[in-house]
Amino acid sequence: MPDFPRPYPERDRDTTPFWEAQDQHELKFQRCTKCGVVRYLVGPLCPECHSFEHEWITSSGKGTVASYTVVRQQTHPAFPAPYTILLVEMEEGPRVVARLDAPAETPVEIGASVHVEWEDGDKQSLPVFVLDG
Ligand code: ZN
Numbered sequence: 001m002p003d004f005p006r007p008y009p010e011r012d013r014d015t016t017p018f019w020e021a022q023d024q025h026e027l028k029f030q031r032c033t034k035c036g037v038v039r040y041l042v043g044p045l046c047p048e049c050h051s052f053e054h055e056w057i058t059s060s061g062k063g064t065v066a067s068y069t070v071v072r073q074q075t076h077p078a079f080p081a082p083y084t085i086l087l088v089e090m091e092e093g094p095r096v097v098a099r100l101d102a103p104a105e106t107p108v109e110i111g112a113s114v115h116v117e118w119e120d121g122d123k124q125s126l127p128v129f130v131l132d133g
Contacts, residue, residue, distance in 0.1 A: 021058070063129075065088060067086075100128070
């Protein structure tokens with residue numbers, strides 16, 4: 001199977017801790033140490049107070065389905081269609097988009113509990129969500 005497409009061509013000062021955590025199967029978010037906002041995607045600046053100060057927190061990996069879609073048109077050889085993409089509201093607040101690790105026919109309900117697991121590629125790991133229960 002082809003390797004996953006890389007969202008960023010190179011890791012940089014702002015994104016390296018995020019990608020290194022993913023290599024260890026941990027989902028990390030940045031928390032502003034000035035105003036407390038937890039943010040995702042990774043970036044140098046707090047979107048609320050514009051502070052550069054932040055700390056990294058490790059997500060519980062637990063969340064609830066906020067929305068989803070079934071992808072039927074294949075866009076990359078590493079992701080054979082059909083598959084389901086979830087928008088998950090994590091316990092820490094940020095919303096994360098990732099694939100549901102289940103057949104596309106699997107029923108999904110808004111508000112369903114999910115947890116993160118990891119799919120390993122040659123060069124990086126990516127989060128996938130699994131329905132609880
Ligand atoms: Zn802030």
